[in-house]
Amino acid sequence: MDIEGTTGHWANEDCSSKQSVACMRKQNYTLPACSAGPWKEGQIIYSPGFPFDASSPCDFLLTVDYGKKIEVEIILLEANSCCDRLII
Numbered sequence: 001m002d003i004e005g006t007t008g009h010w011a012n013e014d015c016s017s018k019q020s021v022a023c024m025r026k027q028n029y030t031l032p033a034c035s036a037g038p039w040k041e042g043q044i045i046y047s048p049g050f051p052f053d054a055s056s057p058c059d060f061l062l063t064v065d066y067g068k069k070i071e072v073e074i075i076l077l078e079a080n081s082c083c084d085r086l087i088i
Contacts, residue, residue, distance in 0.1 A: 034058035044075075
């Protein structure tokens, strides 16, 4: 079972398939967490664990000085009706 591309999370595998050992997390691995900002102009803000599923709820509060505007570009949104949402 290849877990190298899953950022240290357990990988889903068919329970009936034979495995030589149990899956293990990478050593000294920190779980993905919401970034707290402040962010700089032009910086890309990623969801925790992107592009892999981290199942971590996040709220990002973007603020600017009075009279300024915020531009938001959604590069990739893969929403599941059960649990994902985007509120702007």
